[in-house]
Amino acid sequence: MKKCSPIIPGIAVFAMLLSVLIIQPNPASATKAQLSVEMSTPVVLNRSPQTAFLKVGVTGFALVQEAVRPPVNVAIVIDRSGSMSGEKMARAQDAAIMAIDRLGPDDIVSVVAYSHVVEVIVPATKVDDKEHIYQAIRNLYASGTTALFAGVSKGARQVRKFLADNRANRIILVSDGLANVGPSSPTELGSLGHSLAKEGISVTTIGLGDGYNEDLMAALAGNSDGNHAFVENAADLATTFNYEFGDLLSIVARNVRFKVQFNKGITPIRVLGRNARIHGRTVTSTLTQLYANQEKFMLIEVQIAPGASGEQTQIGSVDITYSNTVANSTDVLSKNVYVSFTDNWNIVEEHRNDDVMVASVELIAAEAQKTAITLRDKGQTREAERALEQNAVYLDSAGKKYNSARLKKQAQGNRTAKKNLAPSKWKRQRKAMVDDNYALETQQNW
Template sequence: GNKVIVRVLVKPERRERESRAPLAVALVLDKSGSMASDGKMKNAKLGALEALKMLDPGDVATVVVYDDSARVAVRARPVGKGDKEPVFSRGIGRIQPSGMTALHDGVVLGAKQLEPFVKEGFIPRIVMLSDGVANVGPSTTRELASLGRKLARKEMTITTIGLGLDYNEDLMTALAAESGGNAYFARTSKMLRDIFARDMEDAVTLTARKVRVTLRGKGGARPERALGRVGRIEEDVVEVAIDNLYGSEKYALIELELPKGTPGTTLEAAEVLLEYVDPESGEKVVSKSPLTVAFTEDEGEVEKNRQPEIVSQAALARNAEIREEAIRLADEGKAKEAAMILSERTQQLRMLAPSVGSAAPMMRKESAAFDELAESLAAEGEFSNEDRKAVLNEAYIQKNQQTLVVMDDADDDPLLDDEDIDYDEDDDEYDEED
């Protein structure tokens, strides 16, 4: 059959900063003993102050810390002068590292601080930092993923920041993913200020929540799968959750199988439904549009209508899937197979680069990153701790189309700009975009 990749692009409406819904933010900081080393605690405090700088006086913030247990360092209150507000600067300044890591309790307490404000129409966000493995209270990836889902039902988004090389990246990624949050890997504590600022920049530019894309195949066309993001498919309908939309666009990519068509004809192949909640009014917005494809046997016509940007974005989504697959194989002791799929992808990306227009340099960078990973995996027989964290985080950033934190000393991070890439297997039609 013929396959096309459909991109449903969701663009934010630009809005005045003054008119946004107020935020309620919980900064949940690990203060266990290990935070005493490498300037971690100092930089975590600077990061928290940086986050407060980005908020408006009428927003609400709370600071929660956890070691053997969790406690409130600064009760939820209006941000006021932010990092210059004595109650915040003193509360954050007094934090001293010691003890264990009651990560679950920290998140739960942060959520509890925000709950009263959610009822008043504030938009809740938890930003959770940890440098270690949860070792007090519920501490498995499954338990934390379940907490993420529970808080998502209360409208809460959780951003996780894993610091250094001792935290559990599976747990931190699952917690963010289940609540539609961002996930960051801070190799060094020097990155924390930029990460906190970046995340608050997202928070203050929130333009849509609970974003859902539903594509219903028509005329014999059927959705095969969603690329990168999780797609729920039932018969000829696929539903993709994008969750939060910030200041930059996000998209869903769906592979659509088409029936055989007669050259020169068109087909209404799908109906696309976009639903989201306006964060300011709290109202649900729904829009529908048809998706039409044209059939042709003319190769030149196909080439002319191929959209390099969609090809590159689909490639990036595929890259995320391959990164996750490589981790799964390596974890099962199949390092050779993992190295092989990474090598294959290196070649595919090299061949793809000339056809993706302005995304070519990024494709080449991705190709080099896959090549390097394949080599070190083949040589070592497993991912290093740092590589595994980086690979998992890169996959998440690509799938979530999360904006990158660009560091001045960004140790040659094999990452993309903001979003991106793919392969295309249509033989006689072109990508349509809604």
């Protein structure tokens, strides 16, 4: 937490009324996503306006049988610019072939390669003649410059041919270099990702080696709700593709739309990690897809005006709609958000939700890491160092308080980063940090 309220000594023996947040006696149908709504502090002080975090999470249900998974519609976009030649290209080819091997006859795959020009190596096709596809991939060779924007655009065109709500529509981009033909800024690629997400297409970006622009790759993936990975050694590409296809083959829901409506007196301040829109007391956000058994959440920082002690008050409601790709239905999930007020700090502490706290600390620390990156980018190495140290201290104390190994590990990560600000190590370190932050903010578990 950014600011700590003064500790109020416990006076009242008799506790105030407690509140339960999750009441819904869901029959836990196995083919519906789970919505969870948790406050960092379900009981808040009733004095000045209090700040708290609301975590809205949604968990994909387990796929009973893999056969019923929604078909995949994937475009693999491979950078074949000169820098990819040799080992990198060979490993990328292997990884792509290995990944396609996991697809079934109903899945659709296309392969696009780009240098300064774009070639559609395999136009979008059902995966029934795998050998033909492999041959086309093996024929790839590297040369030329990097028209990344055009490569992704052409990949999108292939995906659009079979674009369907019940398909896992995805572009997987493998690049090791800086985009140098066409729009090449993180903003522009972020905008492209954003618009692709609206079409239901996610872009997963895999950065290979230490020559790519991690901001651009993260923005493209982040705005389209894809995954992002930093693969330092080409040999690890296969593993990464495996993870990616693991996600891709376990999609259970698509077009997940969050709407959080707060009541009077409750002001949403910001949303940590995810893209969301705040209009007055309404917060909306979208997830392109949801994977089986994975929780995706957003954290909303809210300001709560004081209320009457002892009362459990509804402060808002959460509505989620999504396309269930297994049941082929549109599902709606709703929950209300409640808090109770007390004038006893101990009671607040007693009911504190440490999971939400840890998630909040993680994302707040991630913001601080971004700040440190910006400072280092400007050449203010000393300031960056200080920011990372402060962040580590913050994470350590929070880790101790909430007894979280994750936070302690993150603190350790910040201390390591601090040592790697020298020009020779920074390039790699920066990519690792962007990758870690990305995983934190999007709950990418690999």
